[in-house]
Amino acid sequence: MALVTMKYEMSKAEKGRYAVPAFNFFTLDNLIGIAQGAANKKSPVIAMASVGAMKIMGEHTTVRMCEGVASDFGIDMILHLDHCTDYDMICRAVDNGFTSVMIDASKLSYEENVELTARVVEYASKYGVSVEAELGHVGGKEDDIVVSEREALFTVPEDALRFVNDTGVDALAVAVGTVHGFYKSEPKLDFPRIEKIHELLPHMPLVLHGGTGVPDDDFRKAIAGGVRKINIGTELKVHGVFDVSKQGYAQPGDDPRSVSKLVIAKCASIVEEKIDVMGSANKAG
Numbered sequence: 511m512a513l514v515t516m517k518y519e520m521s522k523a524e525k526g527r528y529a530v531p532a533f534n535f536f537t538l539d540n541l542i543g544i545a546q547g548a549a550n551k552k553s554p555v556i557a558m559a560s561v562g563a564m565k566i567m568g569e570h571t572t573v574r575m576c577e578g579v580a581s582d583f584g585i586d587m588i589l590h591l592d593h594c595t596d597y598d599m600i601c602r603a604v605d606n607g608f609t610s611v612m613i614d615a616s617k618l619s620y621e622e623n624v625e626l627t628a629r630v631v632e633y634a635s636k637y638g639v640s641v642e643a644e645l646g647h648v649g650g651k652e653d654d655i656v657v658s659e660r661e662a663l664f665t666v667p668e669d670a671l672r673f674v675n676d677t678g679v680d681a682l683a684v685a686v687g688t689v690h691g692f693y694k695s696e697p698k699l700d701f702p703r704i705e706k707i708h709e710l711l712p713h714m715p716l717v718l719h720g721g722t723g724v725p726d727d728d729f730r731k732a733i734a735g736g737v738r739k740i741n742i743g744t745e746l747k748v749h750g751v752f753d754v755s756k757q758g759y760a761q762p763g764d765d766p767r768s769v770s771k772l773v774i775a776k777c778a779s780i781v782e783e784k785i786d787v788m789g790s791a792n793k794a795g
């Protein structure tokens with residue numbers, strides 16, 4: 511009933527061949543929904559704060575909120591800082607009680623990525639905090655590029671092996687065809703690439719970003735190939751929070767507490783669906 515590190519859950523997931531779901535949260539209701547869903551399914555869960563969300567909520571509040579929610583639901587939770595490019599901010603997150611961090615230096619050169627990631631690993635590991643890094647680049651709305659250009663940014667398996675040895679990370683985000691946000695057309699995942707990376711790095715948990723809109727069967731194939739953490743952000747943001755709040759605040763005088771209940775219930779139901787697909791139900795503890 512506390513915040514735990516990612517490393518332990520990842521090694522369990524590797525043995526059990528399932529993935530641990532990771533959800534972004536932006537508000538307390540959103541976070542409670544995530545905890546509720548995980549508790550109902552007895553699943554391990556990763557709650558992720560983006561840099562933007564953490565700035566709004568505040569570093570201390572983010573950590574205390576997660577501790578409180580984990581305690582109220584009697585669950586272990588991993589608190590993860592998502593996509594941070596700033597070394598100092600990562601150190602502050604570690605100091606304040608985050609149990610996992612992502613250093614995203616994927617836009618830098620290989621050498622710069624290694625240098626910055628290794629520095630983060632050195633700092634975080636002193637406190638037992640897990641580190642995820644990204645090699646290759648998972649795009650999104652911010653980089654609207656054509657598919658052939660995107661494929662040029664896919665993770666090269668041999669580079670992944672070298673990168674993990676050079677940095678000592680605990681989890682590796684790979685670029686294999688997913689993107690952040692909603693998909694304009696059905697995503698095409700490069701499963702042979704996932705399998706090749708997993709073959710070279712059999713004990714390294716692979717992370718799939720951009721999980722919103724990926725068909726369930728693709729999730730299952732990716733997990734069979736070695737993916738151990740799957741990130742879902744947009745689906746909760748849009749369907750879990752925005753749509754529900756819009757309905758809930760339809761009339762003047764609508765009660766914010768009712769809206770909170772709706773958001774919690776909707777987020778929990780999305781979380782439970784994903785847990786079933788990822789095979790992580792009953793794997794908590």
Ligand SMILES: [Zn+2]
Nearest residue numbers: 593719720741
């Ligand atoms: Zn991401």
